[in-house]
Amino acid sequence: xxxxxxxxxxxxxxxxxxxxxxxxxxxxxxxxxxxxxxxxxxxxxxxxxxxxxxxxxxxxxxxxxxxxxxxxxxxxxxxxxxxxxxxxxxxxxxxxxxxxxxxxxxxxxxxxxxxxxxxxxxxxxxxxxxxxxxxxxxxxxxxxxxxxxxxxxxxxxxxxxxxxxxxxxxxxxxxxxxxxxxxxxxxxxxxxxxxxxxxxxxxxxxxxxxxxxxxxxxxxxxxxxxxxxxxxxxxxxxxxxxxxxxxxxxxxxxxxxxxxxxxxxxxxxxxxxxxxxxxxxxxxxxxxxxxxxxxxxxxxxxxxxxxxxxxxxx
Numbered sequence: 001x002x003x004x005x006x007x008x009x010x011x012x013x014x015x016x017x018x019x020x021x022x023x024x025x026x027x028x029x030x031x032x033x034x035x036x037x038x039x040x041x042x043x044x045x046x047x048x049x050x051x052x053x054x055x056x057x058x059x060x061x062x063x064x065x066x067x068x069x070x071x072x073x074x075x076x077x078x079x080x081x082x083x084x085x086x087x088x089x090x091x092x093x094x095x096x097x098x099x100x101x102x103x104x105x106x107x108x109x110x111x112x113x114x115x116x117x118x119x120x121x122x123x124x125x126x127x128x129x130x131x132x133x134x135x136x137x138x139x140x141x142x143x144x145x146x147x148x149x150x151x152x153x154x155x156x157x158x159x160x161x162x163x164x165x166x167x168x169x170x171x172x173x174x175x176x177x178x179x180x181x182x183x184x185x186x187x188x189x190x191x192x193x194x195x196x197x198x199x200x201x202x203x204x205x206x207x208x209x210x211x212x213x214x215x216x217x218x219x220x221x222x223x224x225x226x227x228x229x230x231x232x233x234x235x236x237x238x239x240x241x242x243x244x245x246x247x248x249x250x251x252x253x254x255x256x257x258x259x260x261x262x263x264x265x266x267x268x269x270x271x272x273x274x275x276x277x278x279x280x281x282x283x284x285x286x287x288x289x290x291x292x293x294x295x296x297x298x299x300x301x302x303x304x305x306x307x308x309x310x311x312x313x314x
Contacts, residue, residue: 011108015288018048
């Protein structure tokens with residue numbers, strides 16, 4: 001059986017990405033499980049190796065799809081130059097997926113502000129990749145923890161816009177996507193809980209009516225299609241039941257509704273999967289961590305888990 005062919009981006013060069021990428025590449029398991037192709041500037045990877053205490057020679061044995069950066073930006077700060085480099089590297093990665101040179105993509109943390117400064121027109125890097133891949137279907141971030149998966153109906157949008165963006169079709173799209181990805185990965189039907197939008201899931205309409213007019217009908221529609229979905233449940237107690245094992249997955253209505261709970265339950269092993277794209281794309285669930293970047297103390301566990309998920313999805 002051939003190994004998974006995975007492309008690796010070192011992430012934003014001003015954060016911890018290059019050093020955790022170097023630590024991952026130095027682990028014997030990495031070579032055992034996959035054929036890794038580095039995508040980016042070799043100096044970014046070498047800088048990460050130096051910070052992480054990994055011999056630079058470790059990186060030289062991996063094939064490279066080169067994307068140049070003018071010069072390395074300063075650590076621990078948002079940089080337009082770093083943003084341009086990340087967008088160019090993502091574009092090269094998309095081309096490698098289309099050509100078949102890689103079958104999955106793993107990237108260390110990026111910085112959305114830097115990419116926006118560099119001209120990112122899309123909502124985030126996932127939608128940028130979708131554009132680069134000419135993909136027009138439904139895609140969404142799926143957060144994967146040790147025992148629980150989550151996705152959301154709205155993502156990187158201002159909180160004041162969320163209620164207007166919650167539609168029956170949007171809820172159904174999120175549930176269908178999560179159900180399909182989990183069935184392919186696990187080989188079994190997941191139990192999916194759907195969160196309400198309002199406090200106490202609307203309290204029967206006293207605290208909001210989206211549960212009655214939008215979310216509840218979407219859940220019933222999904223059940224009629226054979227999906228094991230239930231809800232809407234109050235979000236403040238839903239994750240207690242999920243942690244207990246009552247559900248395999250949760251669909252939330254907005255970003256922090258699920259992210260806070262997931263990071264509390266398993267920050268060291270949290271992975272973000274860009275579900276729905278033509279190829280598996282994974283990244284650690286944490287950010288660029290400017291507070292510790294360059295110190296060599298960043299934990300390799302999250303990117304290791306993202307790597308293992310990418311391998312499992314190939």
